[in-house]
Amino acid sequence: MIQHNAWRPQRGLPERSVSVLRCGEMGLSYKGEGVWSMIAAKPHALSLILRSQPTRSVAFATMEEIFTQKRLLRSKIKKDLRSMDPTLRSHQDDAIQNFILEAPWFNCCNRLCAYISSSSLREVDTSKLLQNVLKDTTKILYVPRVEDKNCHMRMLNISRMDDLIANSMNILEPVPVDADGNDREDVMLADEPVDLLLLPGLAFDKTGRRLGRGGGYYDTFLSKYQELVRQRNWKQPLLIALSYSVQIIEDGVIPLTPSDVFIDALVSPSGFIPITSAAHEINP
Numbered sequence: 307m308i309q310h311n312a313w314r315p316q317r318g319l320p321e322r323s324v325s326v327l328r329c330g331e332m333g334l335s336y337k338g339e340g341v342w343s344m345i346a347a348k349p350h351a352l353s354l355i356l357r358s359q360p361t362r363s364v365a366f367a368t369m370e371e372i373f374t375q376k377r378l379l380r381s382k383i384k385k386d387l388r389s390m391d392p393t394l395r396s397h398q399d400d401a402i403q404n405f406i407l408e409a410p411w412f413n414c415c416n417r418l419c420a421y422i423s424s425s426s427l428r429e430v431d432t433s434k435l436l437q438n439v440l441k442d443t444t445k446i447l448y449v450p451r452v453e454d455k456n457c458h459m460r461m462l463n464i465s466r467m468d469d470l471i472a473n474s475m476n477i478l479e480p481v482p483v484d485a486d487g488n489d490r491e492d493v494m495l496a497d498e499p500v501d502l503l504l505l506p507g508l509a510f511d512k513t514g515r516r517l518g519r520g521g522g523y524y525d526t527f528l529s530k531y532q533e534l535v536r537q538r539n540w541k542q543p544l545l546i547a548l549s550y551s552v553q554i555i556e557d558g559v560i561p562l563t564p565s566d567v568f569i570d571a572l573v574s575p576s577g578f579i580p581i582t583s584a585a586h587e588i589n590p
C-alpha cells in the first residue's frame with residue numbers, strides 16, 4: 307500500500323521520494339539524520355517501509371535492525387539452497403548457462419567480469435561460461451580477488467583456469483602476478499571498460515534489489531567502478547545476476563541499506579528477467 311501523505315519531508319526532499327513509503331512487509335525503515343542525505347542521494351533506489359499502522363506515528367528501524375533483517379534473510383535463503391535437490395540444481399545450472407551462452411549480449415561482449423562459482427556456497431555454476439570465455443581469444447575476463455576484510459575486492463585479468471588458487475574461504479581467485487612475474491591487469495586500471503558483469507548473490511527481486519553474502523565486497527566494487535565509468539564518459543556495464551528460482555523473492559522484501567547497488571537484469575532457469583531500460587534494450 308503506497309502512503310503518499312504518511313510522512314512529510316522537512317528539508318527539501320523531492321516530492322516523488324515520499325511515494326516510495328510503503329506499509330507492512332518486513333517493517334523496515336531508517337532512523338536518524340543520515341536518512342535525509344541518503345534519500346536525497348538515492349530517491350529512486352529507496353523503499354522506506356513503515357513499521358506501524360495506522361501511519362500517523364511512524365517508528366523507524368535503525369541500520370542495526372536492517373542489518374539483522376538482512377542476516378535473517380541470508381540464513382533463510384542459505385537453508386533453501388542447501389535443501390535444493392542436487393539434480394534440480396544441476397538442471398538449473400545448465401539452463402542458466404545455456405541461456406547465457408546463446409544470448410547476443412554475452413556473445414557480443416568483449417570484456418567482462420564474472421565470479422568463479424563455489425559449489426559449497428551453492429552458487430549458480432559459471433564453469434561452462436568461463437571455459438567458453440577463456441577459449442574465445444576476442445574476450446577479456448576479470449575475476450574477483452579479495453584483498454582484505456575491509457570490503458576491498460579487485461577484479462583481475464586471467465587467461466586460464468590455472469591462474470587461480472583457492473583462498474581461505476575456499477573460493478578460487480587469481481594470484482596477483484602472472485607466471486612471468488607481471489602484475490595482472492586490474493579492471494580499475496584498464497584503458498577500456500567492461501561491457502558486462504555477471505554477479506553472484508543470495509537473493510534477488512524483480513525490481514533490482516540484490517542481497518549479497520554480507521561482506522560488502524561487490525557493492526563497494528560496483529559503486530567505485532560505476533564512478534570510474536562516469537568520470538571517463540564510458541558506457542555503464544550491464545549488471546546481470548545469476549539466480550536459481552528459489553533465490554528470487556517477492557518484490558520489496560529484501561532490506562536495503564544505502565550502499566546497495568541495484569542490478570540491471572537476472573538470468574534464472576526460466577530465462578532473462580530485464581529490470582532497467584538498459585536491460586530491456588538488449589532483450590527487446
Ligand SMILES: Nc1nc2c(c(=O)[nH]1)N(C=O)[C@@H](CNc1ccc(C(=O)N[C@@H](CCC(=O)O)C(=O)O)cc1)CN2
Nearest residue numbers: 421422423424450452459475477506518519521523524
Ligand atoms: N564465487 C564468489 N566469489 C566471490 C564472492 C562471492 O560471493 N562468490 N564475493 C562476494 O562478496 C567475494 C568474496 N566474499 C565472500 C564472502 C563470504 C563468503 C562466505 O563463505 N560466507 C559464508 C558465511 C561466513 C560467515 O558468516 O562467517 C556463507 O555465505 O555461508 C565467501 C566469500 C569475492 N569473491
Ligand SMILES: Nc1ncnc2c1ncn2[C@@H]1O[C@H](COP(=O)(O)OP(=O)(O)OP(=O)(O)O)[C@@H](O)[C@H]1O
Nearest residue numbers: 370373376457517518519520521522523524525526
Ligand atoms: N550491523 C552493521 N552495522 C554497520 N555495518 C554493517 C553491519 N552489518 C554489516 N555491515 C557492513 O555493511 C556492508 C555491506 O553489507 P551488506 O549487508 O549490504 O552486504 P551485501 O549486500 O551482502 O554485500 P555484497 O554483496 O556487496 O558483498 C559491509 O561492509 C558490512 O561490513
